[in-house]
Amino acid sequence: MTTDPPPEPTGAPAPTSTARGARLAFRRWRRTRPFWAALWTGTGGFVIFFLPMAPLGQILQVGVGGIAGMSGGVVLMAMALLILLLPGQRHTAGVIAVIAGVASFPLSNLGGLFVGMALSVLGGSMAFAWLPEKPARRRGGRGLLRRTRSAAETPVPPVSVGSGSP
Template sequence: MTRTDPPAPGVPETAAVPETAGVPETAGVSEAPPSAPARARRAFRRWRRTRPFWAALWMALGGFVIFFLPMAPLGKILQVGVGGVAGMAGGVVIMAMALLVLALPGQRHTAGTIAVIAGVASFPLSNLGGLFAGMALSVLGGAMAFGWLPEKPAKRPGGLLRRRTRATDGTPASPVSVGSGSV
């Protein structure tokens, strides 16, 4: 499609510039909607960023190692006694704290602290803390959960301070004082 304007004097008609010069050919074509796996990946990424996901993953792996490393037939566990059961209970507690951190990110401090304590307690209770690997992963995940902070919200205009508007006579108003209540 060419312009309907006549060409400038001295310019042949065959040199007329099409209207779409400089515009990419795909400008009028809309993109195809993302596929189902791409949408699912984006949704998972959004969900993951609102929680201490990696902390929960490390805690769960540490609890898994602590729980399943001493696994033996029930007869052997009963012969070992309370020590074998206590080690397995520590692994279950750590895995439960990993689920708690994912389900309730607001409880991350409590869950992280309990995971660190259970991970360190697994050292004497469960085969040297799952041969050190489970203990290290549990402590790492618990510390990450404790230190995780949610994404900062966007700044709101106005900030935290309340300001009074100017008085009607044009003089500035006194600042608002929120103190001990004394006048």
């Protein structure tokens, strides 16, 4: 007695299609906000925060410098989240990220050995400069009417009289 294999389900989506759909949805979401600016700012804050991390006894010996470095890293990571989640506040968050990154130079081991400072300044400046993508122009509509008008229907610009030209 032989049995046939069970038929393949036809209505179920392939496992790669859900992964592809999730990737495309993430890509669409990422393009609506300054993603790379937030990534660089957060990475710079992470470096500045964790570079002075040491056992508590050493941090207490370092004193305010170690705590200031860690608080600067926390501020930078918070600005990265703000840049990512509220793109409308990117200018304020970008300026604060640049200021906190530059302030980390004297406060936290030369700004996370220059790496954290450079990343946070790069991310803050990218966030400040980012512009949302303009929507695509619609085809048809008003543009079609402008193209079909005759030369007689187009308005003539006003001429200035007495402009002082010879």
